[in-house]
Amino acid sequence: MIYQATHAGPRNLADGYLAMTEQLAGVCLDVGEHPSDEAAYVYTWFVPDALRAELVALVGQKLAFVAVDESVDYVALTRANFPPLRIGGFYITRNDEEIPAGLCGLAVAPNRAFGSGEHATTTGCLLGYEWLVAQGLTFERGLDFGAGSGLLAIAAAKRDVVPFVCIDNDPPSVEICAENAALNGVSGLIESRLGEVPPQDIYPLVFANILLQPLLDLCDGLVACLDKKAGSALILSGFTVGQAPLIAAAYGAKGLRMAWQHSEKEWVAQVWMR
Secondary structure, eight states, rough: EEEEEEEEEEEHHHHHHHHHHSSSTTTTEEEESSSSOOEEEEEEEEEEEEHHHHHHHHTOOOOOOOOOOOOOOOOHHHHHHHHOOOEEEEEESSSSSOOOOTTEEOOOOOSSOOOOSSSHHHHHHHHHHHHHTTOOOOOOOEEOOOOOOOOHHHHHHHOOOOOOEEEEEEEEHHHHHHHHHHHHHHHEEEEEOOOSOOOOOSSSSSEEEEEHHHHHHHHHHHHHHHHEEEEEEEHHHHHHGGGGGHHHHHHHHTTTTEEEEEETTTTTEEEEEE
């Protein structure tokens, strides 16, 4: 009999927990985004009955186990819960679905790194990038800061052969970004790095889909790494309609102009340009 236990915990536990799955053969772990706490993950364990006590001892906290219904077709359930998404000219799949003609397929498995396509901020950033391309702009390289799964960079790399540096402060996300790049055949175009601040290199295209406070705190660094040439673009998201004036004040004061904006479910994405 297989049992399941779910609990929330700090993000920095993820690596240690994943190592436990190697120590305990037969134990699996799913790590997902917490719905309301950006500093936490939701950890879901799947464990044989015989290993429940050992897992509790390793985790160091009480776990509430429920029996898994092994008659359920979990492959079919996963497909139903994660249907493919079309965002502009991109088609995001989680289950090897066929890609419609004329669309760029992006394979991103739902996992513990932010950016599997469902969130409105991801949609906004991809649509912002498409708007730039529709203006006739091309980019020789890009930066995805706070890359998560790497979906934004992978989209530009796969369709338009744009090489990207992807930076995230979450070690599991750095690994998943590299895995997703390989899954999409663009490993040679994606460099996934661990980091806390924008690099000192210069990029004509920058994605920063993070949150309001980091966007304000890192405004100087993000603008500094944006190429000073006309047509360079900074795509920002992770803030709400009510917070947008704070972003406008910060980035407008740096001499950038807002060229495009998209809002969905209270979340905003903006394109700022030289």
